[in-house]
Amino acid sequence: MIVPPQTIAVLHPGKMGAALARLLVAPGHRLLCCVEGRSDATRQRAQDIGLIPVPMRQLADEADIAVSIVDPAAAHHVAVDLVAAGFRGLLMETNAIRPRVLHSIADLIHTAGGQVVDASIMxxxxxxxxxxxxxxxxxxxxxxxxxxxxxFAAAPELLITTLGEDIGQASALKLAHSTVHKAGRALALLGHALAEQHDLSAALATExxxxxxxxxxPEQxxxxxxxxxxxxDELREAAEELHDAGLPSELAIHAAAIFDLLVDFKNASPSQNKIFDVLNNRPTTAP
Ligand SMILES: NC(=O)c1ccc[n+]([C@@H]2O[C@H](COP(=O)([O-])OP(=O)(O)OC[C@H]3O[C@@H](n4cnc5c(N)ncnc54)[C@H](OP(=O)(O)O)[C@@H]3O)[C@@H](O)[C@H]2O)c1
Known part of the structure; x- marks a missing residue:
């Protein structure tokens, strides 16, 4: 497929932004960045890939597409800067932010005459x-x-999935994923720290x-x-053991509280909808 070259801005070429920008080099897109106020590492990445550094006003004026990929706390501020500089193109909002924040960014961009695609990257x-x-x-x-x-059509390194037409869906998926993946990593750290006190980290990993x-x-x-x-109760035992071992026990206590919400399903096999209704604190519905 022949893709007409676009002018694409990457805000900012951190490790992920730079890797995305690298995928856009071969198809011949014109790649801009604005490194004013950015660290030497970000400037160096931009230079290595061949991003053209320009002032924010020029970037906002010339970019057809802007990719925002920073840390979540900076996402809103990047959009404000873009709009203040006159951007009216398409923003790919790729940050790990709440749908509510995504919507407020979209309001800013739409009011200025631009468009937004919600994106998340895993x-x-x-x-x-x-x-x-x-x-x-x-x-x-x-x-x-x-x-x-x-x-991004020419980049097999990137698997693109379209979720739907609602902006906010991609952001919601990212935070649902973070809940499982990042909280799961925290639990893995804790479990291994406890196991290691008994020289059992390798046994835990194998299990x-x-x-x-x-x-x-989810069928489970x-x-x-x-x-x-x-x-x-099992997790409260674990929490006490973690506490006595000098490790943080709050995650285990809070996880126990999740299971406490489901005690009425003892020995039953409720539908997922019923389980989610209880977790959502909604009246349970059939089935
Ligand atoms: N790396 C991964 O494996 C990965 C995986 C999945 C998703 N992501 C997503 O990608 C995002 C960026 O990750 P990364 O690994 O690229 O991080 P990174 O290497 O630390 O890059 C972050 C970039 O954002 C810039 N930045 C930080 N604070 C800013 C601010 N207040 N205003 C403007 N720019 C700011 C940084 O500039 P300075 O250098 O000047 O600070 C840097 O260019 C993450 O938040 C996450 O949502 C990353």
């Missing part, structure tokens, strides 16, 4: 030597999604490798709910 920065592609999830109006999928990730198989949830009545 996996390490895309590169050819990875065992699987980095995943880019998109949601928003079809015209914007077409533009983004077109510019855990036998289990598929619980979030990858009814069985989980049926056993939740005793898992709260």
């Amino acid at each position: 996996g390490p920065p895309p590169a050819q030597n990875l065992s699987q592609p980095t995943r880019l999830y998109l949601s928003g109006p079809a015209i914007g999604i077409d533009a983004i999928t077109t510019v 855990m490798s036998r289990w598929p990730h619980p979030a990858s198989d 949830f009814p069985s989980v709910a049926g056993r939740s009545w005793r898992w709260g």
